[in-house]
Amino acid sequence: MQTKIGVIGGSGVYEIEGLADAEWVTVETPWGAPSDQILTGTLDGVPMAFLPRHGRGHVHTPTSVPYRANIDALKRLGVTDVISVSACGSFRHEMAPGDFVIVDQFIDRTFAREKSFFGPGCVGHVSVAHPTCPRLGEACEASAKAAGINVHRGGTYLAMEGPQFSTLAESKMYREHWGADVIGMTNMPEAKLAREAELCYASVAMVTDYDSWHPDHGEVDVSDIIATLTGNAAKARALVAGLPGLLGVERAPCPHGCDRALEFAILTAPEKRDPALLAKLDAVAGRVL
Template sequence: MTDTFIGIIGGSGIYDIEGLDNPEWIGIETPWGSPSDQILTGMLDGVGMAFLPRHGRGHVHTPSSVPYRANIDALKRIGVTDVISVSACGSFREQMAPGDFVIVDQFIDRTFAREKSFFGPGCVAHVSVAHPTCPRLSAACLSAAIDAGITVHDGGTYLAMEGPQFSTLAESKMYREQWGADVIGMTNMPEAKLAREAELCYASVAMVTDYDSWHPDHGEVDVSQIIATLMGNADKGRAMVRRLPALLGADRTPCPHGCDRALDHAILTAPDRRDPLMMARLDAVAGRVLGRPA
């Protein structure tokens, strides 16, 4: 049994949590570079919490320039056990209205300009992302959102696009009508894949800000409207996060879905052919199976 340590990756305002004890911004360096920002750590109702601004304070990173590998490594390096992504998204479903939350359970990854794995030449690994989010952690987020009075949808497919531009009308219609996506965003990939490689439970809470460009009554995405909705969503996000420690508890048992054992049979490179430099870079994310301290 280990101590629960919840990591929240989100936007401005989500980390301003009332009741966070001993808050401290800490700097972490990783073999993959610096994370998006310092990490705010503290205790909430007896449970460790870490908050990482995905785009950096002041929103300095584009969706493509976010250092996803460094972010996940940094959280794993400080002892985070469970990662919850809180991010803005557009909706392809009338019933998933602006202001609603969606507990994402599937992804379609259309990003192409990002490093998507910790592994590579010198240490080859293949993890399963058939079910890319953790049902246990997602269920806790759902319960916390319901308890906070948030309109929340249980399950949805998130289309991850490269950005930074929003979709064309033709793309929006294709993602909605032909591909069956429910929401669209720019930041959950490769974040979810990297969390699985790092053996971290991962849940995605998508906060709807708009209807993308498919909706005949709403037209194209309006950034000013998105910002206005984001402000309200941040309040809801904080309310959800405040309820998570009580639901997850301070004592953590192994994940019943195996998220924390994702590397058990994933590494294919023979021990005597593994690159020592690559092994050193993997000390935190894969230390459990590589025999190095994490």
């Protein structure tokens, strides 16, 4: 199988020097339109696809991002490995603004989003005990270090609904009692859907602030976040640019089974499955259906 890297993130990540045959393409999905067109091209011989999570010009809120359509669209394009790049707040002194965290766990506090491709007529249960791919996380860490980025391997991401930032009480609870390391609004249900679509998924969280718990920083200031984001964008481009050389053109089966997550996940008896839902699952679950 050939590697194809999908990157979900902000527009500043996509201005990759050396991206050959770059073209914005429209992908239709049975789950509606993705956040935007998808920029496809080749970098160092490896096909890539870049999807603006909020749409160019930042038109989607964290809640209105069409997560199912985004993951389905990447799957339809043949993506094998998804890198999520997103801004986050930090609950740890050592995870400072400008640092990157390779997330490996999530606490999902979102409540207003469709979280699964499956439903009545085709019931599926995948494991997200380990919701990110260690192989992909290792590549992201190596690329970050090669680019001179201060990177932390491993961390728990608290996914909140938003769009407001945390109260002080919430921030303290997530940090002191729940053991979260960073907080953001967009990695859920994205990571769950990637697992359902049998895509390897890695989360690169770019720290922009200390949320509201930090006694020396007070509440989150959007202008400060934007300033840090601008600096992080160049780092993110450098990290992404190093991935083709680390992942290679040829792709072996995932040693952690991400690409076989649906092997025993679908419980609905074949004769009871809803044909309309099965038609919508053609890209995501076609391998097992």
